[in-house]
Amino acid sequence: MPKTKVLLILESQGGSRRHVVDLIHGLDPARFEVTLIYGTSRMDKQFIEGLDDLARYARLIPCDHLVRPISPKDELAALKQVRCVIREIRPDVVHCHSSKAGIIGRLAAKLEHVPKVFYTPHAYSFQAPEFGGKKRVVFVGLERWFSRHATTCTFNVSAGERDAALAEKLDAPSKFDVIVNGIPDEPVPSRAQARAALGLPADGKVVGVTARMVEQKDPMTFARIAAAVTAADPTVTFVYIGDGPLEQDVHEYLNAAGGDVAERVRLLGYREDADAVVSAFDAYLLTSLYEGMPYSLIEALRAGVPVVTTDVTGNNEVVRPGVNGELFPAGDAEAGAAAVRRVLAEPPTREAVRGSYLDRFTADRMVDAIAAHYQGLGRDGGRNGGKSTR
Structure with missing residues (x-):
């Protein structure tokens, strides 16, 4: 059986970075072939130091134009690069993480007709108290359009985050699945x-x-x-x-x-x-x-x-x-x-x-739920609703 080709897209760091790294480490290499496009402008020390190890599990493609500030020039360049990568590897799945990667990645996937497109917001921009008025309206509008026209399913890391999406009528309830963050059960010091x-x-x-x-x-x-x-x-x-x-x-x-x-x-x-x-x-x-x-x-x-x-x-x-x-x-x-x-x-x-x-909150549960969606066995496939298979 051919491997499922997965393209992950990441601009931000912190919790988003950790989520993506744990996901890459957890996906079964016998079932998945993983590529990661990552922004270089906000790489934290842990990500930089872990790149060599991460390269054992995924093909890594840096993108200097995938940046946090609004910059039409950078955004167009990033979109062009992501589209080129999609054309080269022809992924079965594109999975975007956080707002900026979510917009650029999902637009590229739609333009290149990728079969499955997933999105993990890691907290919507419109949930931040500092964004109000016109900015909030714009953020909600963007999330609504991309959910309805360029997303197979959104993975929310909490039920509250999903409820915020539904309150803003971003899309139908069936387009969202709650998959909470998980971490490996590793020993800690006494x-x-x-x-x-x-x-x-x-x-x-x-x-x-x-x-x-x-x-x-x-x-x-x-x-x-x-x-x-x-x-x-x-x-x-x-x-x-x-x-x-x-x-x-x-x-x-x-x-x-x-x-x-x-x-x-x-x-x-x-x-x-x-x-x-x-x-x-x-x-x-x-x-x-x-x-x-x-x-x-x-x-x-x-x-x-x-x-x-x-x-x-x-x-x-x-x-x-x-x-x-x-x-x-x-x-x-x-x-x-x-x-x-x-x-x-x-x-x-x-x-x-x-x-x-x-x-x-174990990493195994998180990875299994996401992997099920990748292979059509989650809510979209109607089998296990994104729950862990382990």
């Missing part, structure tokens, strides 16, 4: 090992996060929660792993908070081992304003660490209050501090937290 690696005390409670210091992640609410909790209990240490444009603002807030708050909240910057050292924490605190399906929460569950996070799309599909963590309203530092205190006082068992990861 709590003692992770704390030693981070330079943290072996005893005492530690609340931490691994996230960029950007508006979406709302690090100032993290800082306010940390100030409230440590003021009442100086034995608790807060840790923020990640950098970004709001780092200085957080530093200034903590220094102005008084007492020993600045000493109890450690800003450790970017770390390559962030997904592993999460095992140092007694609770994981993510204060996002919006999400698709954040990998960091899944990494915490894999390590057996309970999660305290905002009650927004994606987050509220990972966290089951009373089972693996707690939820609180976005931007509400007082409620967040109370939720942290509850989890530290009565933490769920590590087995219950890990069990919630194993039930839904």
